[in-house]
Every structure is written in structure tokens, then in C-alpha cells.
Amino acid sequence: MPTRILPAVGDVDAVRSLTTLLSQLPDAEPVAPVVDSTQLVDTLARLAAESVDELPEVVVVHERIGPVPALELIREVALRFPAVGVILVTTDASPGLFQAAMDYGARGLVSMPLGYEELASRVQAVAQWSVGVRRHLGHSGDVFTGAGGTVVTVSGAKGGVGATLTAVQLALAAQASGRSAVLVDMDLQSGDVASYLDVQFRRSVVDLAAITDISPRVLADAVFRHDTGLALLLAPGEGERGEEVSDRAARQIVSALRSRYEIVVVDCGAQLGGAGAAAVEMADTALLVTTPDVVAVRGAKRTVRMWDRLQIRKAEETTVVVNRHTRGTEIQPPLIQRITGTAVAGTTVPANFKELQGAVDAGRVHELDSKGAVRQALWALAGELGLVKAAEGAQKGGRARGDRGSVSLFRRRDGGG
Incomplete structure (x- = not known):
């Protein structure tokens, strides 16, 4: 031959x-x-x-x-x-x-x-x-046959805006639609993916940090398989060990995952480190989650500007996701788009903490009611982003329109757009 x-x-x-x-x-x-x-x-x-x-x-x-x-x-x-x-x-x-x-x-x-x-x-x-x-x-049967998976990073404008919940549900939606998906917790000091999904684990992303040749077998040993079928690569249980994951190690890990899975969702948290920055830079889609309040939107604006200064990602290459959205708030998605200079996802996630509280407290967010507004919105967002197969991903939701009063209010508080 x-x-x-x-x-x-x-x-x-x-x-x-x-x-x-x-x-x-x-x-x-x-x-x-x-x-x-x-x-x-x-x-x-x-x-x-x-x-x-x-x-x-x-x-x-x-x-x-x-x-x-x-x-x-x-x-x-x-x-x-x-x-x-x-x-x-x-x-x-x-x-x-x-x-x-x-x-x-x-x-x-x-x-x-x-x-x-x-x-x-x-x-x-x-x-x-x-x-x-x-x-x-x-x-x-352990040989790659695809052209390279899609990498999506999810970052928070500040702590507590819902980035981890968003990342978990996007990955679950992709997996449920028939795609091979992996969720990576790159919030290395304070990652909560394991808590949200109620898993006990021994290995983490740190176990891959020092390996220069991540073979499929090595990768499989580090990945935890959840009951839903979703693959998980978790943050270390000891937060101080997160420093062992350099930006170069993160690039290698994300590349290895991209070669094995159709969809790679990376939870980067709200604090920028070298590993998270490398993941955002490599991503096909970089999401920035915010809530429609002044403090969070200011945080989103700072993050976007920092990514641009550090040449990690341009504002127009970033997509903001608005979580806990209500029609009555003065800060609506079009205003957030103008302030940050980013794209804003057409699907907004409604404010409905009662729907989430029981599942979050039990560490069972994979069991959110499929008819619940939050879960439906996040799975619709997965469809909007192309993470699910077409039959599963009908695009839903839409943006509410802001008004001049909202613009004036934010400019007074933030010193300009």
C-alpha cells in the first residue's frame, strides 16, 4: 500500500x-x-x-x-x-x-x-x-473522524450573574440533541460545576496541565461521565492548584477536547486568568453573561474593554447574554448592546429564581423542569448558537426594546455610553 x-x-x-x-x-x-x-x-x-x-x-x-x-x-x-x-x-x-x-x-x-x-x-x-x-x-473506535468541534466559552460580567448555570444548560442541550459534548470548568479557583451537578470526582483539569502529549486515552481518564451522558472536565477541588494550569496548558487541553467532541463548552467564571483568557481567545463563540442592572453592565463593559486591550477578543466578536431579564427593567438588551459594543443574543433568560432554587440547592440543575421558562430559554439559546441539531434547536425568544429614558439614566450613572 x-x-x-x-x-x-x-x-x-x-x-x-x-x-x-x-x-x-x-x-x-x-x-x-x-x-x-x-x-x-x-x-x-x-x-x-x-x-x-x-x-x-x-x-x-x-x-x-x-x-x-x-x-x-x-x-x-x-x-x-x-x-x-x-x-x-x-x-x-x-x-x-x-x-x-x-x-x-x-x-x-x-x-x-x-x-x-x-x-x-x-x-x-x-x-x-x-x-x-x-x-x-x-x-x-477511538479515532477522531470530525473536522474539529465548536468551542463556546461562557464568562460572567461579575460573580453571581448566572454564567455557570448558562454553561451547564448549553452543554446539556447539545448532549440531549445527539451531539457529543463536554463541559469544562475553567473557573479554576472557585468552579461550581461539580456542585451544580452533584458529582464526586478524583481527577480534574489540573491532571492534564503537565502533559505535553494528551492522547485520547489520557483525556478519557481525566474526563468524568455524568449520568446524563455529558462529559465533564472539572476544576480542582483545591483552588490553589488552579495555578498549575498555564495559558499554554489551557490551549493544549482545549485543542485536545475540540478534537474529541463536537461541542466544547468552557465555564470561565468571572475572574480573568491566563487559562481562561487562552480559552476565550480560542473560542468560536465567546459569551459574556450579565444581568440587566447598572453594576453588572458596568462589569460587562470593563470586561469587554479589558479583552480588547489585552488582544484576547474584540468587542464585536463577543456576544452578551442577558440573564434575569424582565420587561419592566429600564436596562434592556439594545441599551446593553450600545454600551458594550458587542452583539447581544436574541434569546434572553427570564428572572425566575423560584424555578431554580430547589434544583440549585440539591445540586440537580440537570433536572430543571423542561417546561420551565429558564430552562426553555437556555435551551433556545443553545439553538440560536447552533449547538444543537436543527430539529432540536428552534430559535425562540427576542429582545425587548429600550427607550431614551433608559439611555439617559445609564449615562448619568456611568459617565457616558
Whole structure:
């Protein structure tokens, strides 16, 4: 069986010399090269969506590929497509770079100028490894076949606005609709997901922080399977251990989860740390939950501005969710949209604490009454965000309109829009 090899090279001269050598290798089947990191990931995702068998056994990454640095690109490929072997082509064959490449997930390194014997030896070894991995994973059914899951982060404008409840219900809605979903508690010092769902656990996100190669088996060991079928990756029971999860570790963990689940919902809490910031930056959708009161909306405005200053996320790329909404409040969603400069979700969540109190106190928020207004609104929000399958996710709700009196009131208190 021929070995399919996908070169990822941006330099024209390097492409020519590499493809010429690859075409001379025995039983090699070079495919059309890709010229940058985006095209490589998109190509692999498209092939994986058809079938794992369509993926090349070997990907050869040139050190100057760009725009994503070669090592970071290798990590992403290794995490999202674990049965594809990656070889790094580089002018630096030092032991330090070799070790770094292995840590990031490469299966081999070839130095430039390219030589036939070295390239042939590496390609053969990596191809054999890839075939072996596919054979092993194929029997266990534990191989990624999708193009990469959707990541949604849920942050609070301040504490107590309902971010955790929102995150839990979005993940439950996705799972109930037939999608594979995981809920991550990235509120590392004070996460409450375990309490909301009444679970006892031993492992947490901290157990993955120091692992440089998160295999599907390692990930499965850290994830808790809830009675609802929802996968949970929980915050540590000892809040001080949250400091062990760096922004780099968070990126790797979220990438690993994205490669295994269709929907990844991350509860980031209300306090910004490095891990939460990394998750928000990576997210396909970043939600910011607020209540329609001056203090919370001011907090939302500060958070949006901080994310922008730190280049984590632009205001227009953030969606505010209004919780505990009533028609009578002076601060309505259109006003919040103007103040924060963000999008505002069309679905608002009504104020109905009596509906929640019993379930929250019992740690059974997964058992909220399906006919309750809060639960229906949050599941409608999941539909609006595209987290549930179409048949389950009819979009509901809508925005109430603010008035000039509301604008004037808020400007007096906040010193301007």
C-alpha cells in the first residue's frame, strides 16, 4: 500500500526540492503541497470529515511554514489528527530543537539540505507508526473522524450573574440533541460545576496541565461521565492548584477536547486568568453573561474593554447574554448592546429564581423542569448558537426594546455610553 505524504511548505524552492525527493521514495504517493498552516489544517479536516482512511499517513512540515509557527502547527495536527505522523524539516538539527519537536508531537525530524537516505528512513518509520496507530485505534473506535468541534466559552460580567448555570444548560442541550459534548470548568479557583451537578470526582483539569502529549486515552481518564451522558472536565477541588494550569496548558487541553467532541463548552467564571483568557481567545463563540442592572453592565463593559486591550477578543466578536431579564427593567438588551459594543443574543433568560432554587440547592440543575421558562430559554439559546441539531434547536425568544429614558439614566450613572 503506498504511503500518502502531504508536504506543508511555503517556500517555492523548498517545495520543488522536497516534492522531487518525495516522488523518488519507494511506495510513496506525494499529494499536492499546501502553502500555509491554515490550508494544512483545513485540508486535513476536510479529508477527516470524509473518512479517517482518507488522511495521509505522513505530513512533512517546513520550519518556515507560517503564519502559525511550525511547532505550534505540529501540536495542533497531533492533537486533532492523532493518527497522522508529522515530520519537521529544519536547518536546525540541534538536540534542543529535536526534543522540542518531539514534545510538540512530531514523529521525526529531517535536517536541511535534504538528503535522500535520511528522508526515506524517516518517512518509512513514521508511515509504519501511523499505520500501527490506525490499526490500534480502529479496533477501539477511538479515532477522531470530525473536522474539529465548536468551542463556546461562557464568562460572567461579575460573580453571581448566572454564567455557570448558562454553561451547564448549553452543554446539556447539545448532549440531549445527539451531539457529543463536554463541559469544562475553567473557573479554576472557585468552579461550581461539580456542585451544580452533584458529582464526586478524583481527577480534574489540573491532571492534564503537565502533559505535553494528551492522547485520547489520557483525556478519557481525566474526563468524568455524568449520568446524563455529558462529559465533564472539572476544576480542582483545591483552588490553589488552579495555578498549575498555564495559558499554554489551557490551549493544549482545549485543542485536545475540540478534537474529541463536537461541542466544547468552557465555564470561565468571572475572574480573568491566563487559562481562561487562552480559552476565550480560542473560542468560536465567546459569551459574556450579565444581568440587566447598572453594576453588572458596568462589569460587562470593563470586561469587554479589558479583552480588547489585552488582544484576547474584540468587542464585536463577543456576544452578551442577558440573564434575569424582565420587561419592566429600564436596562434592556439594545441599551446593553450600545454600551458594550458587542452583539447581544436574541434569546434572553427570564428572572425566575423560584424555578431554580430547589434544583440549585440539591445540586440537580440537570433536572430543571423542561417546561420551565429558564430552562426553555437556555435551551433556545443553545439553538440560536447552533449547538444543537436543527430539529432540536428552534430559535425562540427576542429582545425587548429600550427607550431614551433608559439611555439617559445609564449615562448619568456611568459617565457616558
